Amino acid sequence: MKLSNEFRVGVLSIVTIGLLIAGYNFLKGTSLFVKGKQYTIEYSYIPGLKKGDPVQINGYQIGRVTDITLPDAQKGVIEVMVNVTEDISIPKDSRAIIKSADLLGEKYVDMILGKGNQYYRDGDHITGEIEADLTNQIKEELRPLTEKVQSMIVSVDTAITVMSSIFTPSFKANFETSVANIKQTLESFNNSARVLDEMLTSQQDRMEGIITDVSAITHNVDANEKELDQIIDNLKSITDELAAVNWTEISTSLDTALTQFNEIMSAINNSEGSMGMLVNDPELYENLERITQTLDAITKELQQTPGKYVPPLIQIGGRKYSE
Numbered sequence: 001m002k003l004s005n006e007f008r009v010g011v012l013s014i015v016t017i018g019l020l021i022a023g024y025n026f027l028k029g030t031s032l033f034v035k036g037k038q039y040t041i042e043y044s045y046i047p048g049l050k051k052g053d054p055v056q057i058n059g060y061q062i063g064r065v066t067d068i069t070l071p072d073a074q075k076g077v078i079e080v081m082v083n084v085t086e087d088i089s090i091p092k093d094s095r096a097i098i099k100s101a102d103l104l105g106e107k108y109v110d111m112i113l114g115k116g117n118q119y120y121r122d123g124d125h126i127t128g129e130i131e132a133d134l135t136n137q138i139k140e141e142l143r144p145l146t147e148k149v150q151s152m153i154v155s156v157d158t159a160i161t162v163m164s165s166i167f168t169p170s171f172k173a174n175f176e177t178s179v180a181n182i183k184q185t186l187e188s189f190n191n192s193a194r195v196l197d198e199m200l201t202s203q204q205d206r207m208e209g210i211i212t213d214v215s216a217i218t219h220n221v222d223a224n225e226k227e228l229d230q231i232i233d234n235l236k237s238i239t240d241e242l243a244a245v246n247w248t249e250i251s252t253s254l255d256t257a258l259t260q261f262n263e264i265m266s267a268i269n270n271s272e273g274s275m276g277m278l279v280n281d282p283e284l285y286e287n288l289e290r291i292t293q294t295l296d297a298i299t300k301e302l303q304q305t306p307g308k309y310v311p312p313l314i315q316i317g318g319r320k321y322s323e
Contacts, residue, residue: 036063036085039120041096041109041128043078048107049098055082055109062086065109080128082109091116096128 043049046068055063063084070078084090093114101108109128120126200207221228 036083037122038066039082039084039090039122039124039126041080041082041126043080043098043128043130044076045130046078046080046098046107047130048105049080049109050107053106053108055084055111057088057111057113062088062111079125080109088113089119090126092118092120094120094126096126097131098128099131 049065049068051065051068053065054061055065063082063086065080066083067081068078069081090111091114093116095112095114097110097112098107099110100106110131
């Protein structure tokens with residue numbers, strides 16, 4: 001039996017198409033001969049997930065994504081069909097999280113198995129989760145900084161507005177005048193400092209002498225510390241003794257004495273007693289004055305003519321007196 005060329009070309013075409021389909025599914029991770037369990041995972045957002053992406057448990061691939069559909073656009077729920085080829089039971093408290101495989105944006109479904117005793121059946125729906133990608137994480141990390149920068153920009157803008165309103169032409173003129181005055185003040189201060197430095201330089205020898213004298217004084221004080229302490233102790237003793245004196249009693253005695261003295265003086269002024277009569281009697285004073293004058297005349301007479309009153313043979317002071 002001889003086959004026609006058309007039949008051979010048809011068979012070759014069918015085989016080629018079958019190999020292409022098998023190779024395409026193999027590259028996608030879908031096997032035409034291996035049958036597994038089908039699950040539908042529901043997501044509200046699938047950032048970059050596509051058909052053929054792997055499904056893993058702790059990095060071990062257990063299946064692939066077979067289809068992605070959007071049954072109801074109003075609800076916004078995206079259904080991701082996965083084929084699990086491994087003989088694994090998935091507890092109902094498990095989590096199906098879309099994660100980034102690398103920095104290039106490749107995604108995969110990470111199946112984190114739970115600890116429950118109830119398991120999903122073939123064809124069940126699983127609620128999925130999304131892991132924040134690197135971009136979103138960076139955005140979240142930079143969000144506080146961005147807010148601060150925005151707030152700072154607003155503050156800077158406000159400050160610029162305020163400064164613009166402050167720095168008017170009159171303010172600038174006043175500011176320039178103030179700067180000039182400050183400059184003049186600084187120049188005066190520099191001149192004063194220069195004069196002071198020259199004065200200190202010219203008086204350096206005297207200052208050194210003063211410092212030397214002060215040093216000598218302090219040295220003498222240190223050397224005579226014991227004597228100074230003794231003097232201080234003596235002064236302290238004197239002050240203690242003075243403090244111990246009964247000044248009240250002394251004051252009372254002085255008051256009494258002054259009172260008595262005043263009484264005596266009052267009695268004298270009132271001609272009471274002999275002293276009062278002696279002080280206040282003019283006639284007695286005149287008599288005493290005449291007696292004093294008479295005694296003075298007698299003394300002069302005796303000095304001038306002693307022989308008149310003393311016998312010639314009587315010696316007075318080793319001399320002989322005669323008429």
